[in-house]
Amino acid sequence: MVSIVIVSHSPDLAKGVHALASQMSQGKVKIAVAAGVDDPDNPIGTDAIAVMMAIEEVYTPQGVLVLVDMGSAILSTDTALELIDSEQAANVHVCAAPLIEGCMSACVAAAAGMSLEEVSGEAHNALVAKYTLLEQNAHLPGKAGLQNDELPALSTAEEEMAFEWQVKNPHGIHARPASAIVGAVSSYDAQIWLECHGKRVSARSINSIALLGVEQGDSLTCVASGNEAQQALQAFSSLAQNHFNESIEKTDHQTAVLPVQTRKAQVSRHQDGRLNAIGASEGIAIAPVWHYKATMPKARERDYLGYGREWALFSEASGAALQTLAELAEQTAQKGSQSESDIFTAHSQILTDPELVDTIRQRLKEAVNVEIAWSQLIEKTAQAYKDSSSDYMQARANDVYDVGCRVMGLLTGEGEQPIELTEPVILVATDLSPSDTARLDPAMVKGIILEQGGSTSHSAILARSLGIPAVVGLSGITTQSQEGQTAVVRGSSGEVWLTPTAQRLEKARREQDEFDSQGEQARMKAMEKACTLDGRAVEINANLSSLEDAGQALALGAEGVGLVRSEFLFMDSEQPPSEQSQFETYCQIAQALGDKPVIIRTLDIGGDKPLTYLQQGEEENPFLGCRGLRLCLQNVDVFRLQLNALLRARAKCSNLQVMFPMVATMEELNQAKYLLNSCYEALQHSGIPAVMPKIGIMIEVPAAVANARQLAEEVSFFSIGTNDLTQYVMAADRGNDRVSYLVSAAQPAVLRMIEQTAQAAHEAGISVGICGEMAGDPKLTEVLLGMGVNELSMSPIRIAAVKQAVRATESKSARMQAQEVLGASTLKQVMALL
Template identity: 40%
Template sequence: MTLGIDDTSWNGDGRPATPAAAPTSTPPSPDPALAARPEPAETAPEQVFRGIGVSPGIAIGPVVVLDHQGLRLPPRKVAAEAVAAEVARLDEALAAAAAECAQAEAEARQRLGPQYAEILAAHTAMIGDPQLRADARGRIEQHRISAEHAVIEVLEGHAGRLESLADSHLAARAADVRDIEARIVGKLAGRRPKSFQDDLAAPSLVLAHDLTPSDAAQLDPRRVLGFATEAGGRASHTAIVAAALEIPAVAGVGSLLDHARSARRAILDGEEGLVILDPAPPTLERYQAAAEQRSARYRTLSEEAGLPAVTLDGAEVGLWGNIEFVDEAAACLKWGAAGVGLYRTEFLYLRSIAPPTEEEQFEAYAEAVRSLQGRPIVIRTLDLGADKLSPHLGGGVEANPALGLRSLRFSLRRPELFRTQLRALLRASALGDVRVLLPLVTTLDELRRARAVLGEVAAELRAEGRPLREALPVGIMVEVPASALMADRFAKEVDFFSIGTNDLIQYTLAVDRTNETVADLYSAADPAVLRLIARVVEAAAARGIPCGVCGSMGGELLYTTFLLGLGVRELSMPPHQLPEVRRLIRGVRLDRAREVAAEALRLDTAGEVVALLESALLPMISDAATGAPAG
């Protein structure tokens, strides 16, 4: 395989990748899943594809296309006398697949740490779920179909329901379901899963329709420089693991593989979400230089992690981290976060075949609190809906789950689940600076009902003699226009606001943020969105309560100046975004930020707003890079 101008492949931090050792024996036969790429007679034209950057960095190298590899299945129908044998085959396959998944979990725990091993632990639990066996057995016995087809019917049904959801975080979990489906059916078909990495002749970029979480957990950064998938998004477990391994990754590229089969080399930009096939020499040289610059920049940024996030005129800004796994708190500390501004608790439910117990939740929350070493942590209550939890908690699939029974609405409808979570959360509050965040609050009645339940649970714990934090701060996520428009009233009844910009944009503009056909209409820069944010910040300031931003806007440099100009002084984001935002803040002057914000609120279109913010951003980045004193 030819690698490019100088036959050098580059990994995510800008350093040349270690070349693969020369084979000492006959190499294995190529896996048919790795598409053959004939050498082109002449240089192919450069092609650029845009997706979603899910793990930052730049990777340059040869291309390997991973095709779907179908299993050879037996005939669908079985004879009546063969039903008992099919059930026995099912049980053997479930046991073998669970054992294999448990082994993969142990290996992931050693390589990646416990939070990523939990992904595979969830798979093991799902394989061992008695309901899965019962559903598959029922199909075998009632419809006299093979064990393979029974498993596929059950799990494809779950995967299809997940993919239909408007919440991208949960729709991405279809990959987990298909991962365990492949394990079980593979055992039934007598085929041992094989890592595609075994056939890589050199460190490469892997392009696939999708990668399962199991594939991702086994990625070797020395062999896989980066990957891009046609499907998926930021919320997928595959993306989470890629970020942990610091492998650049792009998801949701769309129709990529048909174009990639003849490509000899590619560039993958995990920050901009770009895949460039057969880059022209000038493009290749530009990205090689950018990779080197990125490596140098992050070395400098790591040295600045202890610096305060203070503007040039002395205004302090609290930078917080968003986490989903407890162990991600370590990354928050590494990059100098003031605390955790959003701890999503959904994963505790997604990884379990049954709702987690009070004790299981308490242990998770307590570990997160202790790991922050006294820094505050904002724990958000369950942000899922009955439709999204139907495989575990019951409930039917709603036609429009984004407007249905989700988040706080769901918790209030299922008080036994809500009270269990609140008990665990309040118990953990005795261990440190814990704050509670209620998601998708729409009406004052919802807030008051939730606070009443919280008060009842606190009284129960006191009666039991359990310690808890008195005067526990309670805030709401401002994610819908209703709560933004009523922010002045909400401000009288809560301790803080946290603006969830992702859903706020979706609900304000009536645009499904997971629908690629209307993606051009989904814009944080839309004047309607900006005015709602300004209204919320103003209401918080009038009441004297903190107002932070924990949605994607909080970590996007384009909007940092605007948010500071409005008066936002708390920004929460994925830990890897903290260093760049800190550096920018240290180059901002508040008087200029206020001017930018005021001008943005006067504009008519998102395009005009973006142009204004981009023009304001460049000189501030320059000021920050010069190391001008800031506080």
Template identity: 90%
Template sequence: MVSIVIVSHSPDLAKGVHALASQMTQGKIKIAVAAGVDDPDNPIGTDAIAVMMAIEEVYTPQGVLVLVDMGSAILSTDTALELLDSEQAANVYVCAAPLIEGCMSACVAAAAGMSLEEVSSEAHNALVAKYTLLEQTAHLPGKDGEQSGEPLLQSATEEEMAFEWRVRNPHGIHARPASAIVGAVSPYDAQVWLECHGKRVSARSINSIALLGVEQGDSLTCIANGNEAQQALQAFVSLAENHFNESIDKPDVQADRVPTKTAKGQVSRHQDGRLNAIGASEGIAIAPVWHYKVSMPKARERDYLGYGREWALFSEASGAALQTLAELAEQTAEKGSQSDSDIFTAHSQILTDPELVDTIRQRLKEAVNVEVAWSQLIEQTAQAYESSSSDYMKARANDVYDVGRRVMGLLTGEGEQPIELSEPVILVATDLSPSDTARLDPAMVKGIILEQGGSTSHSAILARSLGIPAVVGLSGIMAQSQEGQVAVLRGGSGEVWLTPTAQRLEKARREQDEFETQGELAMAKTMEKATTLDGRTIDIYANLASQEEAEQAIALGAEGVGLVRSEFIFMGSDQPPSEQSQFETYCQIAETFGDKPVIIRTLDIGGDKPLTYMQQGEEENPYLGCRGLRLCLQNVDVFRLQLNALLRARAKCSNLQVMFPMVATMEELNQAKYLLNSCYEALQHSGIPAVMPKIGIMIEVPAAVANARQLAEEVSFFSIGTNDLTQYVMAADRGNDRVSYLVSAAQPAVLRMIEQTAQAAREAGISVGICGEMAGDPKLTKALIGMGVSELSMSPNRIAAVKQAVRATESKQATEQVQEVLRASTLKQVMALL
């Protein structure tokens, strides 16, 4: 395979070109860089020795193509060739092609296995596409003597095979998809062409493909001829059905085969008028569309009143905002759960942040009126969140804007925009702030459709707690929908019909009636045990964070607690809670459940949940950094306080159990157990009542799955945290909208991880439960039972529905059928089977 050397005066330029080329070819070819000189004060230049070493580093008998930027780079390369062994130098070609475009084209051609001559030709033609698409002319070297700037047309002979595809990629067939096509078809002994807009070009040339100018919605035909035409065409079909290795909003293959031209900026539709996005909250909604638009109040143009008066205005507005936030937190706790209400506690923390308050104070002292100072500060703070490397933190910019809008409304006298409705509606908006969502009346807002957001956004969480069906991430819906038109929304599957037919409306009404009836039946039996048709009982537990939630869970049929999120006790303060206060809290929750098991997860901080008094430091990727048990083992003083409180609480409450989060290795587990044992011995030595609890671990990283057999020998139970396990298995941040299509616990890879963990638990004779969002999804209950899961722990408001799903399942049949699910190769196949 031909190798590439980049010679440039600028190290930064060369690194950038190298990065682009590597991304295009996925590291398939050898690329070396010789750029700059070893002089910190004057680093711009070229060095013949560095060029020679770069060529030797990637040398291959198939050849080395050297791309240079200008002037002395050519001289340095000539000198380097003289220094090389003559046999090596004969296989090195210095190309006059433009550095960036030439390198991209050359690398794709090299990765496709083309010869040095062909790779060089591709590099020389790199600018043809740019000139043609810009409708400019230039005398550039052509290919095989053809006129530059013209499409490289080829005609087929003999029998041809063809496949037509409607391109769904948002940006059409640009560089990366074109590169993928070249790589897919080049290995085969066949002539392969692409045809679009009446032009036919070689599918082995990235430049020729670019000349086609294929855009989203265009029909692209692949034509093949030769000994391996069938294989080449199939390679293109497989690539096309994967959308040329790019993600798109609607991965429905059958819809792609249908010629449905879609204008740019519009929502793509299926043949039946269905729109698909992210299901955020289950339920069926049928109602007229209502557009909800909100904006930040404008700062008034007025004179500066002096620091004292301006500060008083801010103090008054922020105080009123804090009172409203406290009321919202209380109302949300009553409607949903305590952990959901903590969203507004977090908003209060944003508003009272000392750095923010000090900054606004300083701005007021600089003779800036409070409305202007506040609007500028909020914009700067939100932008800081949006520029974060963490997609979850980027999403929190919406929380900052929400706080800013609340205070700005009080400063300007505009107040909050009222949500006044005369009839039930489906609310359609670009996005909803948590405050907006919490103020919605489920009796009037039957459904929510948002252009932005993901299933883990605060608005989605609150919609679930309010029981409002919701779909998020449906780009362009504001422009595509009209107020007053009746729409159908299916929150569980993320489906929307803006112009439903009479048949669709009737079907939706039946589904809605059935959904409501099933909900009522489930609630009527929620206090009963969850036993399968063939007599197997599944324990249904609750996830919670406080004493208030414990009482709600009991009332909703929880048979224990699978996860107490102890981190909520640690948040909202600049110092850790005392051992005594923790002891009292753990005892209160455990006593609420009598003799039913209560599993308390030790402090799980890091990633999106920082604490000021624990040394976390700045991390480029906090989700892969020091979090969970890792962080606790580095902050032993804080960890010991919690372990002491848990050991004392276990002496008083026999149902209390302890679980360590984010365990990846046996060493981590052994360290945690050693620390727990040393705390126990110290308490015993001091005469303080303490009892060792049952110990379990969270399985939420792939390493724990791989180590499951060894870990199972050291603990009493496993609890699979499917939220984190999914994002780590799929390498997809669950707060990132762009990869939300990957973040499903029903992905085949995740299901196999769960099955592998359950098998290790069975072999060791320990119990295995699920405590992620997956546990509360009735569609997945049968599969989990089939894999041998014995405990399901979820948000209290999902208990009734999951119990009903258990009662409708025959465990022996589930065990047999889950094997077919585990053999599925795609998420779509899994969901069809379920």
């Protein structure tokens, strides 16, 4: 596979390009960076030695493509080529393509297995799509790609085969779907094209695919000829049916009931005073109106401090903003689902966008102080989103503005102003940033009415996660309403009443009481045991990644903890956590659950999740390498600290159990048990209280399933990690777009592995649970119970839905459905049965 080297004057720019390129190629392409010089006062520049080392770092006989930004980068690269071995230099090509676009296109082509010449050609043609979309003339050199006026005419040759697909992706075939297409079809020995709008382009060229401008609803045809045409079409078909690895509809349980509205609401006033707009978050709210207005802190009028100092101010502010965004993502994930926390992850991506960073850098070089440069850039960027014809893109303007306000507050020292209220209110505003929404207290903000936004806006999503009724898109509400006047909000229908009549107010109160009662009943039911219709009890537990998760798990109805990911204690540190700190944390988690069972998984880490203090080494395929229990057995000193802490914690907390991950053989299990026993004896000898816990193992690899009967004789329970088991059974990396259609725990082969494991567990008289994502899917609950699974452990937010699915299940019919599903031949048949 061709490798890539990025040569730039700016380390920050190169880092951003590297991140984008790695994302486009799913990390499959080796990329090295040679950027900047070792001079703290003047870091901008290039170094021939650094370029030489970068080329040698990623050198491959298939070739190395070097992309440079300008000037001395070319000279430094020429010097580097003179310093390396002549045979290696012959396989290195220096490309004149634009750095950012060229690097992304080259990486996609390299990941698809193209030759050095083809990869270079793709890089050269990187700007053709942009020029075409901007309706400007481009005269760029090209090797592998085609200029817009050189596209081949449509052909109807008999040897060609075709597959047609109506694109359902909301934003059409943009960069990520195009990248997935290139990756899916490029390895086949066939000529493969895509047709749309009367044009035909190569399916191996991400730039050419972009030229098609495929939008939602368009018919996209894949045409292939050659030795492996059939296989290529099948790969495209599988990818298309998976919507090119994108979600085309909301799956969050709180948002699925709300229609996605892509047009601006037509606000209307009825005779009874009712105002209608877009219902964004269900519920009834009755409270006085309170107007809220967030403003961008004003840029200070001050002297220019020089590029170095101004850049340092920006770097410091953006770094602090990124830290806050990471904390918000974590906090929001604890309150709602991962989709809400991803909003703040997206904000981090906006802030680190290479083009934005490069623009602010250029403005600072023009002797503009950072506050003025930043405010102008944010206003211009947000306005560009507002001017879009797409409502979805218009909604993103508020995200840009939110990021801008956050950084500006740090630059000016104003920071975020707290939202302080003395009584419950209905908040009325032009719009709310996601940050502002996340800081709202549902006890004080009973409802939200916004002039702008839609049901897909991030503020609407966050309002739903907080359970605050909300109506958006109600133009003019800030001028029509007065602070203090009573308002009624019906979030499900998008209705608002200002100063309602006594009759309307009374009806709203009845609706509110009914809604609150239903919600209360649901919460009360979530705390009840999950039993099937015929009285079979099923343990519904939570997966935890921190001590803080324990409280949320209990509040949402967890009957125990099926998985504590102990890695959180080991990450982001330059040394392993002490035995005492681990002991205290394990005790705190176990004690927080009272007498409910708590299963702590020992350190599950590998080459894909490196720790600086472990000698892990670089692995060609870390998922098949030294990870989990294997790694712990090779780092006994660190493993002993954890085992000692667990044994001591078990002496204090009788509900604590221990589970070993990534077990494949009896030898591994015996080594782990022997080490645990030796730790126990050593603690006993030292007079330190210690108790042997119940021991279980994760069933994650096919070898463990094959050895399940023997392994079951040595442990107290099995827990099936369906995420890893699926990728190992299907030989399909979860992060590889080309095989993502295989990665489903509902694959017949995976289901048979689960059934085989459950049977072995029951024969040995031990329990079997599931702690992968599969456990939290109510569609699969009945089948899993029919296979004999005793316990399900999941993200706390999914507990209520799974408990309801258990209560709707009857054991006999569950067994019948399980047998029917186990007899299915394809994933499609399984899903149809479910």
